[in-house]
Amino acid sequence: MSVLASGRARASAHPNIALIKYWGKASDSELNEPAVSSLSLTLDELRSETCVAFDESLKSDELWLNGKRDEQKLARISANLDKLRRIAGIDTRCRVETSNNFPTAAGLASSASGFAALVAAGNAALGLGLDLKQQSMLARAMSGSAARSLYGGFAKIYLPDAEPAQTHFGSAYAEQVAEAEHWPLEVCVAIVSEDEKKIGSTEGMERSRLSSPYYQAWLSGNDVDVVQAEKLVLARDFEQLAELSEFSCLKMHAMAMASRPGLLYWSGATVDAMHCVRELRAGGVPVFFTNDAGPQLKAICAPGYGAKVADALAELHGVKRVLRCALGPGARVEALD
Numbered sequence: 077m078s079v080l081a082s083g084r085a086r087a088s089a090h091p092n093i094a095l096i097k098y099w100g101k102a103s104d105s106e107l108n109e110p111a112v113s114s115l116s117l118t119l120d121e122l123r124s125e126t127c128v129a130f131d132e133s134l135k136s137d138e139l140w141l142n143g144k145r146d147e148q149k150l151a152r153i154s155a156n157l158d159k160l161r162r163i164a165g166i167d168t169r170c171r172v173e174t175s176n177n178f179p180t181a182a183g184l185a186s187s188a189s190g191f192a193a194l195v196a197a198g199n200a201a202l203g204l205g206l207d208l209k210q211q212s213m214l215a216r217a218m219s220g221s222a223a224r225s226l227y228g229g230f231a232k233i234y235l236p237d238a239e240p241a242q243t244h245f246g247s248a249y250a251e252q253v254a255e256a257e258h259w260p261l262e263v264c265v266a267i268v269s270e271d272e273k274k275i276g277s278t279e280g281m282e283r284s285r286l287s288s289p290y291y292q293a294w295l296s297g298n299d300v301d302v303v304q305a306e307k308l309v310l311a312r313d314f315e316q317l318a319e320l321s322e323f324s325c326l327k328m329h330a331m332a333m334a335s336r337p338g339l340l341y342w343s344g345a346t347v348d349a350m351h352c353v354r355e356l357r358a359g360g361v362p363v364f365f366t367n368d369a370g371p372q373l374k375a376i377c378a379p380g381y382g383a384k385v386a387d388a389l390a391e392l393h394g395v396k397r398v399l400r401c402a403l404g405p406g407a408r409v410e411a412l413d
Contacts, residue, residue, distance in 0.1 A: 083130040083168070087196035089407035090123055091178070091189040092116040092224045092231065093263065093366060093374050095321040096301045097328040100281050100294065101220070107246035108217045111285070112298035115232040115253065115305045116224045117376075119263055120404030124189035126174040127412075128197045134169035142175050156191065156218040159245065160198040163206075163214075178399065179270045179372075187277075191218040192225035196407040209249050211407075217245035228405035229256040230309050234302055256403035259312045262382035265399040266373040266389045268345040277369045280332060280339050287336040294331045298324075314378050318357070318364035321376070325366045332369075341369050345394025349373035352388055361385065 093116055100111035137154040139146045157170050174193065176186050195215045199206045206214065208226055216223035216233070224231040230253040275283075284291055301324055308317040332339040346367060353365040353375050362378035363385050377385050386398045 083201055084128065084412060085197045085201035085409055086125065086127040086412050087193045087200065087407055087409045088123055088125045089189040089192035089196065089225045090118050090120060090228075090404040091186060092118045092221060093376075094221065094224075094324075094368065095317070095366060095376075096298060096305045096324045097366075097368075098220055098233070099277075099328045099332065099369075100285055100291070101278075108220060109246045109248050110216070110220050110233060110235065111295055113232065113234045113236075113302040114221075114224070114298070115230065115302045115309070116221070117230050117261065117263070118225060118228050118256070118404045118406065119265075119401040120256075121399065121401045122176075122178045122189070122265075122404075124174060124176050124186060124193045125410075126172065126190060126193035126197050128194065128201050129171045130166070130168045130201060131171060132168055134171060137169050138171040140171070140173040153194075156194065157198070159214060159217060160195075160202060160204070163204055164202040166202075179267065187219040188221040188225045191215050191222035192407045194218070195222070196226070196409055200409045208406075209251070212249040212251075213245050213247070216248055216250070223248070223250035226250060226407050227252040229258060229403055230254045232302055232306060234299070236299060252406075253306050253309055256405070259309065259403075260379050261403060262377040262379060262385075263401040263403075264375040264377065264382055264386045264389055265401065266345075266349045266375065266392070266395045267397050267399065268343050268349070268371045268373070268394050270396070273341065273370050275339060275341075275369075280335075280369055283337075283339065284332050284335045288331050288334045290327075290331040290334050294327065297327070314362050318362070318376075321366055322364050329367065339369075341371060342367065343371040343394065345392060346371045346373055348392050349375075349389055349395065352392060353385075356385060356388055 096115040098114035102109035139150045212223040231250045233250045390398045
């Protein structure tokens with residue numbers, strides 16, 4: 077990533093889909109440390125683009141999201157811009173313009189791609205010189221899954237390897253497991269709602285931590301799952317990865333559903349899409365599903381099967397459209413206009 081050090085920079089990043097799920101934060105919420113390990117893949121066609129401009133003439137931070145000024149999300153953005161300002165030793169306000177080419181806050185990891193792009197752009201604009209590991213720590217402090225969107229292909233956060241905290245932002249960080257070219261899986265995203273989810277991930281995680289009777293069991297299993305999933309990715313073992321990933325997805329949602337009040341992120345169309353994927357796999361199509369904190373279903377396919385899976389999902393009642401994706405690159409700084 078080139079260092080522009082001009083106060084302005086643009087970066088793009090892609091959302092990632094967790095195959096081994098992240099749900100739960102460690103007790104120190106200020107550092108935003110995850111309570112569990114996780115492993116994900118980064119998508120290509122879905123994209124967040126963020127431009128930052130640190131400007132002495134600004135009296136306050138500004139946020140423009142998808143072309144519209146957004147005051148509701150500004151407080152969170154300002155708090156995270158403070159992390160960049162702290163490193164740079166400045167208090168200059170910033171104008172942030174960010175856009176997504178996919179539904180925002182609807183269970184498609186727009187916060188992961190958005191904050192990864194913010195870190196990459198801020199690092200370049202302020203000439204901070206942070207390496208990828210440091211950027212990943214900083215992105216994780218902003219949004220837990222954003223740490224993984226700094227990397228392309230497959231990435232993981234494995235907590236037992238985390239070093240003692242050496243920054244203000246905690247110790248957990250992501251690292252790449254394999255590049256996209258290692259195993260060019262295809263992903264079909266069945267969009268069943270364009271609306272923002274009513275309960276965000278941060279609020280939902282805290283509710284589960286405080287009230288779900290299954291939360292401790294959830295915490296105890298993820299390290300083992302991530303270790304096994306990494307081996308399966310490196311071996312390109314689709315059948316076993318399918319079983320393990322669906323297992324991780326379903327136990328996360330079971331734990332969330334058992335929170336009080338229960339967290340029910342699925343719709344009827346989501347469940348129908350799950351059954352469709354299971355039927356396709358029973359018929360010999362190499363595909364499995366996963367769902368994050370939202371109603372959209374992600375179907376992960378072996379190379380060459382994306383069109384068949386997309387066609388089957390598109391026929392379901394309640395599926396508005398299907399997005400076909402390849403595995404994508406990590407965050408990158410782009411030329412300004």
